[in-house]
Amino acid sequence: MGNDRTRRPPVHHDRPETALNSRTTTTHDAPHRYPGRLLIQELRRWPTLVLLAICLVVGIPVVIALNPPVDVVSFGQHIGVGARAPDLSLSGPAQLVQVGNTRLDVPRLQVDGPLRPQLTIGPVQRNAAAAQLFDRASLGSAATEAVAALEAGFVHWYLRGALGLVAFAVVAAAAGGCLRILVALRQHGRSEETVPHIGEIARRWSGTIRRTTVLAVVVSLLGWAAAGVLAYAGAASGLQDVRSLSDLVGASHVTPAPVGPVLTGYTGAVIGDSRAVRVGGPPVADPTGDDTTCERSADSPAVEIGRVTGEKVLNLACPGATIASGLRGAQQRDGTSVPPQIGRLKQVQNLRFVVVVIGPNDLGWTDFIQYCYAVADCADNLTQGEFDYRLAAFDRDYGDLLQDLDALDGHPQIVVMTSYDVLDPDADPACPAVRGPAGTAGLNPTKIELLASRNAALNHVLAAGAEKYGFSVASPALTPLCTTGADQIGADLQGLTDPEPFHPTALGSLRMAASVAALVEQAVPIRDRGSG
Known part of the structure; x- marks a missing residue:
């Protein structure tokens, strides 16, 4: 007689789904069951809760950090619209970044949550669109267009971030599912049961992985939406009473103090x-x-x-x-x-x-005049760049x-x-002011036009x-x-x-x-x- 256990008929479970072993019971994907109930059941499992926490605590900051700014054109300037790198604080200010100069916090735009807007501008371009800042006739419409461009840029950045977060959630859910399968297989290897075929493993865990993926994507998007709402609320609240750039970023202007005795009698x-x-x-x-x-x-x-x-x-x-x-x-x-x-x-x-x-x-100005007198051609890029730099500093x-x-x-x-x-430019070439000092190349119409154009830029x-x-x-x-x-x-x-x-x-x-x-x-x- 053989062992009685070898003759015992196989046990048929009443439940339609079984785990890999008794210690890792899970629920199969059953379309005829209520999907909402299955999602709620999955939401109660600690591996799923850990996955959701990773999507929120890690995924959102990673997406913010890796999502590059969207380039828009506003008042003739190329502006990068995005969000500043997140930190561990619960709230913080928006930020202006001037390329090659400084990073400036905007205390009025205090935002709760991780999504804090950032604008990157520079180098400043001088063009017809930028001149609209000083044209009262066209400033209103130009400002409206500029704000619309910035808003569209941020929406583009925000939607692209949402796609990135969905991708993160899917990858994280897949990695979590694989990890859970590996843990179950390791636990099964310690038991006396036969290891199931890989197809059987995939069939048994497919529903779980699918549900965790859905939960990861939904919770991630809800978190992203909440961050967007908080960012909008903070920006809108901070901009309510802003009437100028100084109101927005603050001012460090220190005017000279009065000097000397009081004077009267002058109009x-x-x-x-x-x-x-x-x-x-x-x-x-x-x-x-x-x-x-x-x-x-x-x-x-x-x-x-x-x-x-x-x-x-x-x-x-x-x-x-x-x-x-x-x-x-x-x-x-x-x-x-x-x-x-x-x-x-x-x-x-x-x-x-x-x-x-x-x-x-x-x-x-004397530097540029003397240089044009001295050389045959003073319209080189080096001196033009120096002029632009000095003009910007003067501005x-x-x-x-x-x-x-x-x-x-x-x-x-x-x-x-x-x-x-x-x-x-049509000055008499024989005039001493055109000929220049002895031993120099002097001026010609091209040089005079160049100097006139630079003087026009100053004016x-x-x-x-x-x-x-x-x-x-x-x-x-x-x-x-x-x-x-x-x-x-x-x-x-x-x-x-x-x-x-x-x-x-x-x-x-x-x-x-x-x-x-x-x-x-x-x-x-x-x-x-x-x-x-």
């Missing part, structure tokens, strides 16, 4: 560089120490404006002044420290207008200056003067900034050097052989004053503005 003032000084002219009567240090003349634009308007105008300009060193900061000249012109301006009481003459020194400094002027007590009329062209920045703040722009009509058929009254500019080449003559100073006087006389007096 206007002029700040700026050597063009406003009128270097080379006769000295002023009874000069102050700063008048002498800065060589201010008796026929400067400030004096001429006073003569034309019948008002008393203060001249604070100084040769070599830039915005950083001269207007907003102290200027060292001949061993003497000249106080910031803005600081002195703040001590002048009851001003009705202020004239601003600035720009060429900030760009190091930033100019923005700070405009804020200082806009905050002056009494809100005087601000008149920004543009820069004049020294030569015309565009000057005018655009002034218009943004509602300031006036004066463009003096000075006759360039070496111009054939010019009037016989006299030259507006000093020539290359004069003591101060390319600076205004007395006549040029008068023309500069006339361009300002016309604007000042047309303006509504400051004391009358508030009543309108």
